[in-house]
Amino acid sequence: MSDPLFEYLCRLGDNTLVLGHRVSEWCGVAPVIEEDIALANTALDLIGQTQLWLGLAGEVEGKGRDADKLAYHRDVWDFRNLLLCEQPNGDFGQTMMRQFLFDSWHVMHLKGLMASSNDQIAAIAEKSVKEVTYHVERSTDTVIGLGDGTEESHTRMQNALNKLYPFVGEMFLSDDVDTAMADAGIAPDPAGHRAGYDAHLDDVLTEATLTKPEDDFAHKGGKSGTRHTEHLGHMLTQMQWLQRAYPDATW
Amino acid sequence: MVRPAPQPVPGVVRPTPSNARLAKKPTLETVWEWLSAIPDPEIPVITLTDLGIIRDVQWQGDTLEVTVTPTYSGCPATSIINLDIETALRGHGIEKLTLKRQLSPAWTTDWLTDAGRAKLEEYGIAPPQPAGGPQHCPHCKSTLVEKISQFGSTPCKAQWRCQSCREPFDYFKCI
Numbered sequence: 001m002s003d004p005l006f007e008y009l010c011r012l013g014d015n016t017l018v019l020g021h022r023v024s025e026w027c028g029v030a031p032v033i034e035e036d037i038a039l040a041n042t043a044l045d046l047i048g049q050t051q052l053w054l055g056l057a058g059e060v061e062g063k064g065r066d067a068d069k070l071a072y073h074r075d076v077w078d079f080r081n082l083l084l085c086e087q088p089n090g091d092f093g094q095t096m097m098r099q100f101l102f103d104s105w106h107v108m109h110l111k112g113l114m115a116s117s118n119d120q121i122a123a124i125a126e127k128s129v130k131e132v133t134y135h136v137e138r139s140t141d142t143v144i145g146l147g148d149g150t151e152e153s154h155t156r157m158q159n160a161l162n163k164l165y166p167f168v169g170e171m172f173l174s175d176d177v178d179t180a181m182a183d184a185g186i187a188p189d190p191a192g193h194r195a196g197y198d199a200h201l202d203d204v205l206t207e208a209t210l211t212k213p214e215d216d217f218a219h220k221g222g223k224s225g226t227r228h229t230e231h232l233g234h235m236l237t238q239m240q241w242l243q244r245a246y247p248d249a250t251w
Numbered sequence: 252m253v254r255p256a257p258q259p260v261p262g263v264v265r266p267t268p269s270n271a272r273l274a275k276k277p278t279l280e281t282v283w284e285w286l287s288a289i290p291d292p293e294i295p296v297i298t299l300t301d302l303g304i305i306r307d308v309q310w311q312g313d314t315l316e317v318t319v320t321p322t323y324s325g326c327p328a329t330s331i332i333n334l335d336i337e338t339a340l341r342g343h344g345i346e347k348l349t350l351k352r353q354l355s356p357a358w359t360t361d362w363l364t365d366a367g368r369a370k371l372e373e374y375g376i377a378p379p380q381p382a383g384g385p386q387h388c389p390h391c392k393s394t395l396v397e398k399i400s401q402f403g404s405t406p407c408k409a410q411w412r413c414q415s416c417r418e419p420f421d422y423f424k425c426i
Contacts, residue, residue, distance in 0.1 A: 038402035048325020123355035
């Protein structure tokens with residue numbers, strides 16, 4: 001395993017990069033213009049956070065790779081994002097369910113990182129949490145509005161939840177990297193957020209008249225990089241096509 | 252409803268050959284004055300100092316160090332702002348210059364100056380309020396306003412609408 005701090009920073013940066021790219025796929029094609037703008041803004045925040053996380057990862061690694069190099073010159077097996085982030089957009093409801101499941105975790109996680117023993121990580125978390133607070137407010141409202149909406153929107157949101165819930169568990173799994181971070185006081189143990197997350201999820205889903213699947217089975221392998229879903233590779237061919245076609249091209 | 256066009260905006264100072272070299276180091280007060288003339292690239296009625304994103308100006312030996320904090324981490328104006336600062340200061344004859352990025356404490360709309368808030372309102376953008384929404388419509392001053400979306404044309408703005416004059420308007424949201 002490479003330096004655990006580098007690994008950990010890639011996890012943070014790859015989550016925001018991959019989800020940011022996914023959300024940006026809606027630009028120009030969202031159901032109404034306000035949602036289009038909101039999605040594009042969310043994607044922009046996430047990509048901005050990526051520059052901070054992957055920029056720091058490159059510094060920590062010390063091999064001359066910057067955020068762009070890490071984003072565009074790695075292949076699928078080097079990505080460390082949660083599997084949830086790489087799942088396809090589906091319909092608007094599925095995109096917003098994915099966003100809600102991620103944002104609810106993201107905001108807790110960032111609040112934990114604000115107390116990091118690493119000053120740079122604490123500063124990036126302090127910056128990001130302000131932006132993410134707006135994300136979670138919007139995705140929560142949308143899940144409630146569509147869940148407790150028409151029969152059609154309710155069915156779609158329930159289907160989205162059934163499809164995406166198996167990707168929730170990975171957020172709370174601890175491995176060697178997490179243990180190393182927790183021991184150094186850099187990041188809280190992810191398992192510690194589970195109870196708070198579940199309580200929040202139950203509150204929102206109840207209000208949204210949606211039912212959480214009973215099966216707690218969790219897909220894993222994204223943040224460790226051992227097994228991504230088939231979707232990430234396809235996404236990277238889009239996201240990285242310019243650097244793949246014209247390596248090292250600059251603006 | 253017809254609104255007057257926004258006032259023309261003072262441009263960024265461009266380098267001119269006559270002031271390319273300075274006889275002595277300008278005072279920090281002078282540098283702050285120069286910085287306060289640089290407009291925000293996306294909302295040019297307010298300046299960088301109105302926005303409160305210039306955190307510090309210091310001389311480190313003969314190098315001028317300007318510390319800037321970003322508004323939003325993905326705001327595309329950030330790199331233009333740095334370029335504008337550099338262009339303006341070089342135009343005033345500063346040769347050795349470094350720009351430092353500072354993330355913490357994170358930028359907050361509390362740092363917008365009162366002058367900046369007034370200029371926003373005059374321009375048609377409702378300034379941020381502790382209550383989390385606009386005090387009134389920036390056009391007709393009606394307090395009957397409603398939120399359309401927390402996200403707007405730039406990361407720092409939300410979309411609102413006035414129920415009296417029916418005009419949509421931007422609200423500079425709290426962060």
